[in-house]
Amino acid sequence: MSRRLVAEGLGTALLLAVVVGSGIMGEQLAAGNTAIALLGNTLATGAALVVLIWIFGPISGAHFNPAVTLIAALRRDLSPGAALAYAAVQVGGAALGVWIAHAMFGEPILQVSTKLRSGGAQAFSEVVATFGLIGTILGVSRFRAGSTPMAVGLYITAAYWFTASTSFANPAVTLARSLSDTFAGIAPASAPAFILAQFIGALLAAGVFNWLLKTEQTA
Structure with missing residues (x-):
């Protein structure tokens, strides 16, 4: 369990360092072009997610996300105590990742x-973004488990652009990004x-995909 918790905390920290750091770099290099800044932020985040899930998936499952951990607990893939511990280290790791990004770019820590x-459209976008993320994880892990890291990275890359909120889809990420007054902040x-x-x-998503992916029992 100690290795699993370190993997979750470290993986989430690295993810947030990428999210916030690439946002700062993108804004610095884009000369005021928000689309270019967002593109840089998007590509870095999607690529990093693939790599981080490849690295930490075999150790902890590479949730990096309390919403993913909640669904794992509801599916009894994780005990309630382990799920709470996962969520705690995810939130702490996410904050650490933001501070790492600030330090790299000489920002106030x-x-x-x-x-x-704000607004209903932004909140609804997060419902859609997270629904799609959980659906991606549940569906791909059922039928092509080895492709899950790539599928998650590709989904988040797309969701940055088709959702009005730019697809946070992660409570730990949301909390941590409130600690950064930079391009990626909230x-x-x-x-x-x-x-x-x-x-x-x-x-x-858990309700819909548990039904869709249900294995029928035959007599």
Whole structure:
């Protein structure tokens, strides 16, 4: 369990270092072109997710996400105690990753985001984004388990662009990004709606895909 928790914390920290760091780099190099900055942020995040899941998946399952951990617990793939421990190290690792990104770019380590991401459309986008992420994990792991890292990376790359919220799809990521007043940030006031929407999307996906993927019992 200690190795699994370190894997979850370290993997989530590296993910957030990529998300926030590539956002800072993209904004610095894009000369005010938000689309180019977002593209850089997107490609780095999607690519890093593939690699991080390849590395840490065999150790901890590479959740890096309390919503994914919740679904694993509901499916009894993880005990309630282990799920709580996973979520704790994910949140802590995510915050550490943000501070690592700030240090790499000479930013103040401690920040609070001022970037509001409010409104019903943004919250609904997070329901959709998280529904799709959980569906990707459940569906691909059932039929082509070895392709799960690539599928998750590709889904998040796409979801950055087809959702109005740019697909946070992760409560730990949302909390951590509220600690960064940079390109990838989200104001703390906007975070609760995102987090609620993410858990709703995850639970909806679990219900739908558990039914779709159910193995019929034959006499």
